[in-house]
Amino acid sequence: MKNILNAPFVVEMCETTANMYRLGWDERNGGNISCLLDQSELEQYLNVNDVIRTIPTGFDAAELAGKIFIVTGTGKYFKNVQKDPETNLGIVRISKDGKNAELLWGFKDGGKFTSEFPAHMMSHIVRLKQDPEHRVVAHSHPTYTIAMNTVCSTDEKDFTHKLWQSNTECVIVFPDGVGVLPCMVCGTEEIGIATAKKMEKHRLVVWTNHGIYGTGKNLDEAFGLIETVEKTAQIYMLALGRAVNVIPDQIIKGLADLWNLTVMEGVLDLE
Ligand code: 13P
Ligand code: ZN
Secondary structure (H helix, E strand, O other): OOOOOOHHHHHHHHHHHHHHHHHHOOOOOOOOEEEEOHHHHOOOOOOOOOOOOEEOOOOOOHHOOOOOOEEEEEEOOHHHHHHHHOOOOOOEEEEEOOOOEEEEEEEOOOOEEEEHHHHHHHHHHHHHHHOOOOEEEEEEEEEHHHHHHHHHOHHHHHHHHHHHHHOOOOHHHOOOEEEEEOOOOOOHHHHHHHHHHHHOOOOEEEOOOOEEEEOOOHHHHHHHHHHHHHHHHHHHHHOOOOOOOOOOOOHHHHHHHHOOOOOOOOOOOOO
16 A cells, blocks of 8 residues: 555645645634545555544435545644644545445544535535536635625625626636625535535635635646635735726626636626
8 A cells, every 4th residue: 555645635635725824815724625536546545445433424415425535624724734634634435325424544633524514515516517527625714805705795796797807817717707605604504505506607606704615626726716816806905996997898708708718697798
């Protein structure tokens, strides 16, 4: 067996959590990440028949039965993942009935997966239907995104438009726009269901007064989506109330056409 601490999926989880912490997005235990693993790759590092313990999922995850995820632990600090991955991360397989997660590695101190496990798993279910290559759900608390969401309406077309108008990269990186949920109690099945519903149309979902979710085929893509929103939210907040030049809708459309992208409906006014 190869050393799991050198496995690309462990190394990338360490690097991504460290980057998010370094950028100031994930204070204390803020943020969580889950990544769908390929069983044949995992078998180079672990005997997948050895279940350390089972942890109730708390909801029906049967649609993901047999799927294996690496996921951050609840209450764990992104700051600490790199120096102790085996305590701060876990690898779990969803049981046949979807009621349990079978721990295959990690959560060494008796810990468990993130409190946002329902939102992650329900988002994986929806995104896999949109894109079979989907693998990652990442949640973070980036400062300017939350600030922009504090001063803007929760209308997702309006929020998306403001981002597209502030940085030419935005419509190219997320032509599908950003879904926005109102302020809700986090860590619940309810917010998981609401998040997953938004994921039918968007790879990015803002939780008002809380943070953002990004998804993708790999950690780079999920991270890059959040990074692009956060950078643009910073531009928006720095220019707040003083913007003279915003990107005209014709230019946003021109960018989308150039890259053959289908943009979120009802955002651009091209009359
Ligand atoms: P966890 O520590 O349970 O992952 O929660 C952090 C968080 O960001 C809640 O939304
Ligand atoms: Zn959070």
